[in-house]
Every structure is written in C-alpha cells, then in structure tokens.
Amino acid sequence: MVWQCHRDLASLSCRETAFLESPPQLVLSQDQSSLFTERDRSLLQRDGLVEYAPSLFDRIESGDLFKELLATTPWQHDEVMLFGQKRVLSRKVAWHGDGDFSYSYSGTSKAAAPWSQALLLIKERVEQQCGYQFNSCLLNLYHDGSEGMGWHSDDEKTLGRKPVIASVSFGAERVFKLKHRESKEIVSVVLENGSLLVMRGETQHHWVHTMPKTKKITTPRINLTFRTFLG
Numbered sequence: 001m002v003w004q005c006h007r008d009l010a011s012l013s014c015r016e017t018a019f020l021e022s023p024p025q026l027v028l029s030q031d032q033s034s035l036f037t038e039r040d041r042s043l044l045q046r047d048g049l050v051e052y053a054p055s056l057f058d059r060i061e062s063g064d065l066f067k068e069l070l071a072t073t074p075w076q077h078d079e080v081m082l083f084g085q086k087r088v089l090s091r092k093v094a095w096h097g098d099g100d101f102s103y104s105y106s107g108t109s110k111a112a113a114p115w116s117q118a119l120l121l122i123k124e125r126v127e128q129q130c131g132y133q134f135n136s137c138l139l140n141l142y143h144d145g146s147e148g149m150g151w152h153s154d155d156e157k158t159l160g161r162k163p164v165i166a167s168v169s170f171g172a173e174r175v176f177k178l179k180h181r182e183s184k185e186i187v188s189v190v191l192e193n194g195s196l197l198v199m200r201g202e203t204q205h206h207w208v209h210t211m212p213k214t215k216k217i218t219t220p221r222i223n224l225t226f227r228t229f230l231g
C-alpha cells in the first residue's frame with residue numbers, strides 16, 4: 001500500500017493493506033467541553049468541514065511544548081526527488097506513530113518513531129476535542145518564513161475517503177490557505193501559537209491547502225498533523 005506523500009514528489013507507504021470500515025471514534029468526556037462553537041463551526045461554506053480553535057493550549061503550555069518538541073524530536077531535513085535527483089530542503093520533518101507503520105521516502109524506508117511524552121499529551125488533548133483517535137503524526141519545523149509548503153491535499157488512500165486531519169501549531173503565527181479545486185475560492189486563516197485546526201469530511205477531496213512562504217516571519221514554527229492510517 002502506498003501513501004502518496006502530500007509533497008507530491010515523495011511517497012510514504014504503510015505495511016497494512018485493508019481499510020477499516022469504521023474509523024476509531026471517541027466520545028468527549030463530560031468535563032472537556034468543546035472549543036469549537038456551533039456558530040463558527042466550519043470555515044468552509046461547502047464541500048468540507050474545517051474547524052478552528054485558537055487556544056487548544058495556553059501561552060505557557062505552548063511555549064513549553066514548543067521548546068520540548070524542538071529539543072527532543074528526531075528532526076531530519078525534508079527531501080524530494082526532482083528529475084531523478086534527491087533535493088534536501090531546509091524545512092525539517094519527523095514522523096511518529098503507533099509502531100505499525102514504515103514509510104518510504106525519497107528512496108529509503110523508515111519506521112515511525114515512537115510517541116514521546118510530549119506528543120502523547122498533545123495527542124490526548126487533540127483527541128478529546130476531535131472525538132477521534134489518531135495513530136500517527138507528521139511534524140514540520142519551519143525555521144522562518146522562507147520555508148513553507150506548496151498547494152496539496154492530504155488525500156492519501158491509506159487515510160480513507162474522508163480523513164480527519166488535526167493540525168496543531170506552536171511558535172510563529174503563519175497564514176494557512178485553502179483553495180477550492182473547482183471554484184478556486186480561497187479561505188485564509190492565521191494559525192496561532194497553541195491553536196488547533198481540524199479538517200474533516202470531503203475537505204481533502206474538494207480543497208487543497210498551503211502554508212505560503214513570507215518575508216514577514218523571522219521566527220520558527222512547529223506544526224503537527226495527526227492522522228489515522230486505516231488498516
């Protein structure tokens with residue numbers, strides 16, 4: 001089974017082959033009220049659902065988690081194959097998961113790193129808010145605004161037809177954009193320090209997203225996207 005990497009030019013693969021009929025669901029515990037309100041439930045008017053909560057973590061927690069992730073994550077430079085040549089990008093990445101997955105990436109195969117204490121803490125809070133369980137997480141470290149990510153969707157087959165993707169941000173605030181594949185309509189949101197953005201339903205099918213480069217940002221940002229491989 002091949003998971004087409006969102007960066008188009010690289011690919012990730014997963015050992016499991018069968019899809020689960022019903023992805024794991026969680027019920028919100030009673031004392032954990034939702035940060036998402038009904039009024040502004042989706043940033044999209046149609047063809048998908050995107051929820052945004054500015055403060056999944058407060059300023060102090062976010063600062064501590066940023067430092068911890070920066071220091072303890074097994075960061076590696078992202079790589080892409082361009083015209084048969086390996087290109088090393090300045091943006092750094094890391095991949096963590098339940099241990100069942102290996103991924104091939106620019107010609108090499110790597111197993112997901114185990115969850116750290118910090119990641120488990122973040123994952124638990126994200127799962128409570130999403131009502132959904134995740135088994136892997138891709139981390140991106142953008143050293144400053146000169147690093148970004150091009151238009152893509154997280155529509156790998158191994159994530160299922162309607163993946164839930166939960167994106168947590170620490171550090172510099174950056175603009176995140178979604179573009180409708182047909183109408184080209186653009187929706188922008190600033191992803192704040194400690195925020196949570198969740199993409200659900202048909203979003204990956206109808207919309208692409210990007211983290212544009214910018215000269216205005218001179219400080220680093222860490223992004224975590226929690227995903228569930230079905231298998």
Ligand SMILES: O=C(O)CCC(=O)C(=O)O
Pocket residue numbers: 006138140149154167176191209210211223225
């Ligand atoms: O950094 C971000 O907010 C976007 C990351 C992303 O889209 C991805 O890792 O697929």
Ligand SMILES: [Mn+2]
Pocket residue numbers: 006152153154209
């Ligand atoms: Mn993405």
